[in-house]
Amino acid sequence: MAPVDTHPQIKKRLDKRQRAWKSFRDTLKVFIRVTLYAVGLTVAFYLVALALFLLAPSVGKADEATDSTTSQPAQMPVYDAALGGGSGILPTGLSEDDASYVSISRLESGDASYDDSLVSFRGEVVGEPVNSSSSSHKWVLVQSSGAHTSSIEVLMTNEQVAQIKNWGSYQVKGATVRVTGIYRVADANNTGTLDVTAYVVRVVDEGGPLEPEPVNTHVVVAGASLVVLGGILTGVNFYQRRRSRS
Amino acid sequence: MWLRLRINDVCAIVNTLGTLVSGIGAAMLVPIVVALAAGEYRPAASFLFSFGATFALGSAMRLVRPKTRGLSRTQALVVTGLAWVAASLVSALPFVVQGLYASPFDAFFDAVSCYTGTGMSLIQRLSHLPYSFGVWRMIMLAIGAQGIVIMALALGTISKFSGAGMLFEAEGHQDKLMPGMADTSRFIILFMGSFIALGTLVCSLMCLALCGMQPLRAIYHGFSLAVAAAATGGITVMDVGAVYYHQPALYAVLICLMLAGTFSFAVYLRMSTKGPRELLRDVETRMILAWSFVVLTLLAVSFAQDDVFGDLGTFLDKGVFNAVSALTGTGFCTLSSAQLTGVASRAVLFCFILGMAMGGATSSTAGGVKAIRVVVAIKTFVSEVRRVLMPSSAREVIRYYHLGQRTLTSELSRNAMIVFLLFMLTYLVGGMAGVLFGIDPLSAMLESVSCTNNCGISAGVVSPDLPAALKTVYLVQMLAGRLEFVTLLATLASVAVSCVRGFHDSPVGTGLRSMVPENARRAWRGLPARRGPRR
Numbered sequence: 001m002a003p004v005d006t007h008p009q010i011k012k013r014l015d016k017r018q019r020a021w022k023s024f025r026d027t028l029k030v031f032i033r034v035t036l037y038a039v040g041l042t043v044a045f046y047l048v049a050l051a052l053f054l055l056a057p058s059v060g061k062a063d064e065a066t067d068s069t070t071s072q073p074a075q076m077p078v079y080d081a082a083l084g085g086g087s088g089i090l091p092t093g094l095s096e097d098d099a100s101y102v103s104i105s106r107l108e109s110g111d112a113s114y115d116d117s118l119v120s121f122r123g124e125v126v127g128e129p130v131n132s133s134s135s136s137h138k139w140v141l142v143q144s145s146g147a148h149t150s151s152i153e154v155l156m157t158n159e160q161v162a163q164i165k166n167w168g169s170y171q172v173k174g175a176t177v178r179v180t181g182i183y184r185v186a187d188a189n190n191t192g193t194l195d196v197t198a199y200v201v202r203v204v205d206e207g208g209p210l211e212p213e214p215v216n217t218h219v220v221v222a223g224a225s226l227v228v229l230g231g232i233l234t235g236v237n238f239y240q241r242r243r244s245r246s
Numbered sequence: 247m248w249l250r251l252r253i254n255d256v257c258a259i260v261n262t263l264g265t266l267v268s269g270i271g272a273a274m275l276v277p278i279v280v281a282l283a284a285g286e287y288r289p290a291a292s293f294l295f296s297f298g299a300t301f302a303l304g305s306a307m308r309l310v311r312p313k314t315r316g317l318s319r320t321q322a323l324v325v326t327g328l329a330w331v332a333a334s335l336v337s338a339l340p341f342v343v344q345g346l347y348a349s350p351f352d353a354f355f356d357a358v359s360c361y362t363g364t365g366m367s368l369i370q371r372l373s374h375l376p377y378s379f380g381v382w383r384m385i386m387l388a389i390g391a392q393g394i395v396i397m398a399l400a401l402g403t404i405s406k407f408s409g410a411g412m413l414f415e416a417e418g419h420q421d422k423l424m425p426g427m428a429d430t431s432r433f434i435i436l437f438m439g440s441f442i443a444l445g446t447l448v449c450s451l452m453c454l455a456l457c458g459m460q461p462l463r464a465i466y467h468g469f470s471l472a473v474a475a476a477a478t479g480g481i482t483v484m485d486v487g488a489v490y491y492h493q494p495a496l497y498a499v500l501i502c503l504m505l506a507g508t509f510s511f512a513v514y515l516r517m518s519t520k521g522p523r524e525l526l527r528d529v530e531t532r533m534i535l536a537w538s539f540v541v542l543t544l545l546a547v548s549f550a551q552d553d554v555f556g557d558l559g560t561f562l563d564k565g566v567f568n569a570v571s572a573l574t575g576t577g578f579c580t581l582s583s584a585q586l587t588g589v590a591s592r593a594v595l596f597c598f599i600l601g602m603a604m605g606g607a608t609s610s611t612a613g614g615v616k617a618i619r620v621v622v623a624i625k626t627f628v629s630e631v632r633r634v635l636m637p638s639s640a641r642e643v644i645r646y647y648h649l650g651q652r653t654l655t656s657e658l659s660r661n662a663m664i665v666f667l668l669f670m671l672t673y674l675v676g677g678m679a680g681v682l683f684g685i686d687p688l689s690a691m692l693e694s695v696s697c698t699n700n701c702g703i704s705a706g707v708v709s710p711d712l713p714a715a716l717k718t719v720y721l722v723q724m725l726a727g728r729l730e731f732v733t734l735l736a737t738l739a740s741v742a743v744s745c746v747r748g749f750h751d752s753p754v755g756t757g758l759r760s761m762v763p764e765n766a767r768r769a770w771r772g773l774p775a776r777r778g779p780r781r
Contacts, residue, residue: 026518027433031440033522034514038502045501048539049566052546053558110584126373127484130492131458138458139492141373143485147348148710149371151485170286170376185589186554191563193489194582194589213288219295219343226298230271233305240311 264307327737365702445472480577577702
């Protein structure tokens with residue numbers, strides 16, 4: 001009797017398995033190599049970018065920078081993490097009434113007239129708090145209501161974030177907050193992000209889960225009927241094909 | 247003479263499209279499962295209806311049987327062109343049923359944007375989108391990034407005997423990586439699937455540990471980021487885009503995934519037999535790296551001279567990530583549209599336009615002109631200049647290394663130059679269309695290049711309020727860029743000619759042209775009117 005693995009059918013099956021295993025190993029090998037390449041290229045991109053930036057000429061930038069500091073408003077509050085803390089303490093000599101009340105869409109559009117000034121706005125918090133580079137602060141996305149929404153990133157202290165119980169998502173209305181803080185079209189403290197550093201955060205409305213959207217039974221019935229129709233048509237197609245083959 | 251379709255061609259096209267539509271319908275089962283698991287019952291009903299409608303439509307279309315097996319070149323071109331439109335139409339159905347868009351056209355626009363990997367979106371309140379719809383957008387992106395036909399071949403929806411090779415070519419995949427089309431498709435799917443899986447794992451862990459998200463939310467965000475980066479689609483699940491995450495380490499991982507998606511899969515496959523140096527030896531990879539160096543240099547100078555973004559930290563965080571996103575055609579952007587157009591210098595905006603203009607490699611998930619065409623165009627130009635200086639009897643052979651040693655032929659040059667010029671022309675036409683609608687020229691150009699190259703970086707022009715005419719222009723640009731013009735133009739020409747003149751083998755007088763009196767047609771052509779009955 002011939003050994004089992006020399007039987008043609010078994011040999012064929014073994015060959016097929018071996019080929020599949022070889023193909024899998026090859027793909028895995030390529031995958032690892034490409035991953036290493038991608039990581040290497042990413043590091044190279046950062047290093048090249050660093051070198052290029054250090055070598056790049058910054059013609060006339062120094063003069064303009066001096067000019068821009070002198071042209072800044074005299075009352076410009078300097079961001080200081082210690083001033084936050086949800087205590088409602090505003091920079092020296094400023095109160096909540098000094099803030100300009102603006103819409104989020106205005107802030108989102110990068111309105112330079114409000115840059116580095118105290119603004120106040122109202123909106124719904126959505127998503128979740130995202131950690132920032134400072135352990136005492138978190139990023140919160142505040143969104144306007146209505147059909148056309150606008151959003152703004154707000155840097156809040158952990159204590160301010162703790163006041164918020166509901167975060168907007170599907171079927172959940174996030175808390176509506178009134179934020180007073182310093183608006184910056186490109187925050188130098190946060191790698192140029194368009195944001196607001198909150199000083200005072202007041203929860204106007206707690207928000208909460210919404211009433212579940214009613215399921216339209218007509219849609220379900222129509223959908224089920226169409227699935228059945230599709231099944232029948234597939235059956236007819238299958239039957240036709242078999243008939244034409246035979 | 248324009249080649250008109252025959253009735254058998256139409257039957258073959260409808261039959262194959264039916265198979266593809268059924269495949270898209272089957273993909274809707276995934277969001278149904280997600281919706282039920284997440285307790286999203288109304289979205290589940292919307293998906294059930296859409297699945298039923300797509301399944302029934304696909305099955306009905308498959309009943310139309312052609313007399314011949316397999317697809318001819320013309321049929322394959324038309325099938326591929328129409329497959330993208332049909333897939334987008336049926337995929338927009340759940341959004342319409344759920345009422346997530348202001349109009350069905352907006353839903354169609356977004357579906358096209360997802361399939362082509364552009365990533366521009368008209369949807370509002372993304373953060374309130376049900377998970378099932380978020381997953382569906384990512385599925386569309388993943389299918390579109392590999393190619394609808396590739397996906398169908400890999401999953402066995404289309405039989406490998408039904409003209410798979412023709413479909414494969416028509417979708418813009420010039421390189422046959424393996425002996426069989428199905429094997430090639432499977433390799434691409436397996437490879438990208440592995441990247442997406444690894445990317446999901448790493449991104450989810452980062453969202454969990456660095457961003458401080460809840461485990462399920464971290465997986466959702468991680469999956470979305472990994473798909474969007476590896477498929478170079480740039481779609482995000484939050485309204486503000488990639489800036490939401492604020493984690494430089496996460497951005498570095500996304501750069502890895504974007505780079506992996508932008509190089510050629512054919513080169514990756516050759517690496518298994520020819521060694522790891524194959525990637526850097528390939529002229530297409532070298533072109534992408536050289537172009538990246540040029541763009542990064544310009545961007546470094548622009549950032550260094552910028553008053554607002556002129557520090558090193560900002561450049562490494564915002565500049566490098568956005569530059570790679572533009573270069574790979576992904577479309578992630580950590581600068582808001584207001585910053586891009588109003589706060590940063592115009593030089594920065596110009597650098598992003600330049601970065602987007604070339605696109606990735608052939609047989610990759612990236613769109614655009616493709617680096618190999620730029621190489622061929624440059625080599626053709628140089629050889630022309632050199633030929634002028636050489637004696638007339640001299641003959642020059644130009645060689646380059648792309649998946650082996652190749653010789654530059656006149657046909658290759660012509661094809662590359664035509665597509666290259668068509669891309670440039672489309673950039674200009676789209677830009678001019680934007681200017682006509684009152685958009686600032688540089689922003690209009692950014693939008694036009696972004697749509698044609700399926701990148702998705704936006705100056706904030708694309709919004710639900712955009713006039714329908716301009717939305718249509720951008721929609722056509724997205725499709726034209728993804729199908730690399732030839733397939734789309736061939737589809738439009740075949741369908742238009744067959745509609746106007748009637749099918750080749752249909753009875754006389756069935757086309758739209760027959761509705762116009764013959765004498766009116768003769769008058770239009772400046773011929774005298776015919777008197778009496780036609781013999």
